Amino acid sequence: MRWCTRGRVRTLCLGLACLSVLLHLLLVMLTLSVYQTPCEPHSQLPSETIRALADPNAAPRTDSHREAPSGLRQPRVSSMDVGGDHQVVAQTREESSALKQSGIVEPLGEMARARPVSSPQPLKPNLTKLEALFQHPLFKPPGPPLQEDDWLLLVKPKVKENELESPHWLSASEEGYDAVHLNNDIETYPPWLRFHLGITRWQLYDPNDPNLRQLEEQLTSHKIVSAVQKTGGTQLKLVMSFPNYGQSLFKPMKQDRDDETNYNLYYFSDFERHNAEIGAYHLDRILGFRRVPPAVGRLVDVITEIKDITTDRKLAKTFFNSPVGNTCFYGQCSYYCSTEHAVCGRPRALEASMATMLPDLSLAPRRSWRSPWRRSYSRSKRAQWETEKDYCDTVKKTPPYNQGTRLVDVIDMAILDFLMSNMDRHHYETFEKFGNITFLIHLDNGRAFGRFSKDEPSILAPLEQCCRVRRSTLMKLQLLALPQYRLSDVMRASLSQDPLTAVAPLLSEPHLVALDRRLARVLKVVGHCQEQYSNVIYNDIPDYP
Numbered sequence: 001m002r003w004c005t006r007g008r009v010r011t012l013c014l015g016l017a018c019l020s021v022l023l024h025l026l027l028v029m030l031t032l033s034v035y036q037t038p039c040e041p042h043s044q045l046p047s048e049t050i051r052a053l054a055d056p057n058a059a060p061r062t063d064s065h066r067e068a069p070s071g072l073r074q075p076r077v078s079s080m081d082v083g084g085d086h087q088v089v090a091q092t093r094e095e096s097s098a099l100k101q102s103g104i105v106e107p108l109g110e111m112a113r114a115r116p117v118s119s120p121q122p123l124k125p126n127l128t129k130l131e132a133l134f135q136h137p138l139f140k141p142p143g144p145p146l147q148e149d150d151w152l153l154l155v156k157p158k159v160k161e162n163e164l165e166s167p168h169w170l171s172a173s174e175e176g177y178d179a180v181h182l183n184n185d186i187e188t189y190p191p192w193l194r195f196h197l198g199i200t201r202w203q204l205y206d207p208n209d210p211n212l213r214q215l216e217e218q219l220t221s222h223k224i225v226s227a228v229q230k231t232g233g234t235q236l237k238l239v240m241s242f243p244n245y246g247q248s249l250f251k252p253m254k255q256d257r258d259d260e261t262n263y264n265l266y267y268f269s270d271f272e273r274h275n276a277e278i279g280a281y282h283l284d285r286i287l288g289f290r291r292v293p294p295a296v297g298r299l300v301d302v303i304t305e306i307k308d309i310t311t312d313r314k315l316a317k318t319f320f321n322s323p324v325g326n327t328c329f330y331g332q333c334s335y336y337c338s339t340e341h342a343v344c345g346r347p348r349a350l351e352a353s354m355a356t357m358l359p360d361l362s363l364a365p366r367r368s369w370r371s372p373w374r375r376s377y378s379r380s381k382r383a384q385w386e387t388e389k390d391y392c393d394t395v396k397k398t399p400p401y402n403q404g405t406r407l408v409d410v411i412d413m414a415i416l417d418f419l420m421s422n423m424d425r426h427h428y429e430t431f432e433k434f435g436n437i438t439f440l441i442h443l444d445n446g447r448a449f450g451r452f453s454k455d456e457p458s459i460l461a462p463l464e465q466c467c468r469v470r471r472s473t474l475m476k477l478q479l480l481a482l483p484q485y486r487l488s489d490v491m492r493a494s495l496s497q498d499p500l501t502a503v504a505p506l507l508s509e510p511h512l513v514a515l516d517r518r519l520a521r522v523l524k525v526v527g528h529c530q531e532q533y534s535n536v537i538y539n540d541i542p543d544y545p
């Protein structure tokens with residue numbers, strides 16, 4: 001009996017020993033696999049988790065999903081990133097040393113250091129959020145696959161050798177301008193031309209196209225060879241030209257980042273702000289619309305880059321030195337072009353926005369459409385939409401809002417404008433070539449981001465009155481309301497890539513906070529609509545789960 005008990009104990013001990021060896025083996029394997037896992041920034045959740053959080057119906061990750069363009073997966077390395085990635089690296093080091101001091105993340109720091117020098121540095125958490133956002137399937141290019149007539153401009157398919165050398169293709173170099181030699185290789189074209197050639201029926205640009213970075217880089221650093229006033233419009237703007245014949249629309253800084261627009265100022269006399277043009281470009285891109293021309297910040301030397309080179313006499317005449325020795329000018333226009341409202345360098349460096357010019361109207365004519373929800377632009381009259389009950393029903397019956405996506409496009413525009421508090425959307429434009437089946441171009445965003453302490457609910461009137469919204473827009477907004485992609489975080493990250501961030505953040509924190517608050521409000525309005533009506537969602541992505 002005792003022998004029998006002893007035997008059982010021995011078997012038990014042997015079993016336990018085997019189990020222990022097995023457990024150790026398992027532990028070793030697990031440890032090895034952990035060390036083999038590539039070093040992910042610790043703030044990044046597994047994409048499946050993010051996707052599941054963002055969309056409970058999201059399909060499991062497939063290989064095609066993994067095929068996202070490399071530009072999105074890798075930190076960018078363009079020289080434009082002086083204010084971007086260089087800063088990212090510095091901040092990552094600061095962050096890691098701070099965390100190391102706290103004793104939390106030594107292993108991560110060690111692993112990051114152990115990686116080969118050429119491997120990408122971990123991204124700043126918010127940049128990671130931005131990259132993750134752009135990798136989301138909802139951010140695929142809009143519209144069906146492209147046909148030939150979906151491109152705004154087409155390159156002559158084949159140019160004969162003798163034509164290539166003909167004067168038709170050569171531009172004699174004017175003073176300050178490069179000689180242009182165009183051949184069949186689009187890759188060699190200047191970035192502004194490639195941007196023009198990339199415009200389609202559905203969007204102004206492909207956010208993954210490396211040309212976009214080059215375009216931004218040139219806008220911010222290329223030599224300015226010409227600066228003249230842009231006629232039309234109420235406030236001072238200049239058209240600036242570069243040696244490669246690229247052009248940009250220049251708007252100067254008019255308001256400090258923390259200033260709020262005076263409450264008693266009518267929207268039509270509000271200042272145009274350089275940071276609003278830049279902010280609008282980033283916000284529009286974050287919403288996946290791609291309907292605002294790329295705009296970047298630049299410190300312009302008002303003497304060498306405007307006064308000395310301008311051929312615009314009317315502009316040149318308005319330059320003066322302020323009492324503290326700053327160089328100022330005011331130009332000619334119907335609002336704020338006077339000594340009292342001059343824009344001044346410090347002493348000659350002036351912050352400005354540089355927006356890419358769209359193709360010339362002679363090449364790609366555009367149509368300007370008056371917004372049905374346009375404000376009255378009169379101090380005494382109210383607009384129809386403010387007084388008429390069932391105004392949207394009238395709009396819905398009126399071409400082009402009675403067909404296709406035009407109504408939901410205007411509602412998208414209202415959402416963009418509400419988020420950035422732009423009350424001045426009197427018109428929008430389309431490319432004539434595409435008729436009514438195309439996206440809406442949102443030019444002139446200079447009166448956005450004027451106020452952060454107050455929201456302007458009337459901007460949302462199209463959504464509130466029509467109770468209709470694109471499904472893709474709603475889903476992107478829901479995504480941006482999640483902590484993983486928080487709108488203010490991705491905006492901060494996106495704007496941090498602009499070179500003017502080195503001077504000061506383009507949007508102050510209260511503006512970013514306002515974005516989150518306004519986003520919540522848009523979602524609430526959609527929720528109210530859904531409580532009342534069944535056909536709120538316009539399903540523009542029927543194939544999306």
Ligand SMILES: Nc1ncnc2c1ncn2[C@@H]1O[C@H](COP(=O)(O)OP(=O)(O)OP(=O)(O)O)[C@@H](O)[C@H]1O
Nearest residue numbers: 232233234235249293355356357358443444445446
């Ligand atoms: N990026 C651009 N490329 C080409 N044309 C542009 C671009 N941005 C604006 N424009 C054109 O320039 C004109 C003036 O610019 P903007 O829209 O900023 O001012 P506006 O609305 O006409 O005037 P204001 O805001 O002063 O009343 C517009 O008619 C618009 O069509």
Ligand SMILES: [Mn+2]
Nearest residue numbers: 233424426444
């Ligand atoms: Mn305007």
